[in-house]
């Protein structure tokens with residue numbers, strides 16, 4: 001075998017099986033362990049609701065929940081989700097609190113271009129599930145990792161606060 005071919009083989013990433021729970025369903029894929037979770041979701045599994053903005057963990061567009069905590073999936077490797085629980089925007093409307101949150105954000109007119117929206121929903125849902133209350137400053141802190149270029153955040157915070165209020169009163 002020529003050195004060239006040997007070199008090509010040595011550059012192939014080792015593939016491993018990754019099993020995790022995705023939106024409530026057990027999922028197994030065979031992949032490069034260093035592949036980005038964002039790419040697995042969008043390209044391998046067709047869940048394109050999760051968006052890519054900066055690709056560097058700064059904008060929050062790619063936020064998903066990993067064991068209930070918001071993470072930026074552009075900087076999470078495949079191996080990090082093995083045995084864990086991942087929720088994406090596609091899994092949110094199946095839950096009553098997620099549905100309520102989305103409704104409240106729409107009612108508050110918190111969506112303009114919508115690019116940031118999936119990531120904001122994921123961070124806000126984690127806030128609600130951690131017992132978050134309708135406090136504007138706390139909500140802003142919870143969403144600090146999610147950039148929105150359109151809304152100025154006021155309507156987003158209003159929508160999340162309303163969701164916290166209604167969820168508490170249910």
Ligand code: FES
Nearest residue numbers: 053054055060074
């Ligand atoms: S695309 Fe992941 S944080 Fe910006």
Ligand code: FES
Nearest residue numbers: 113116148149150
């Ligand atoms: S609605 Fe456009 S970036 Fe947030």
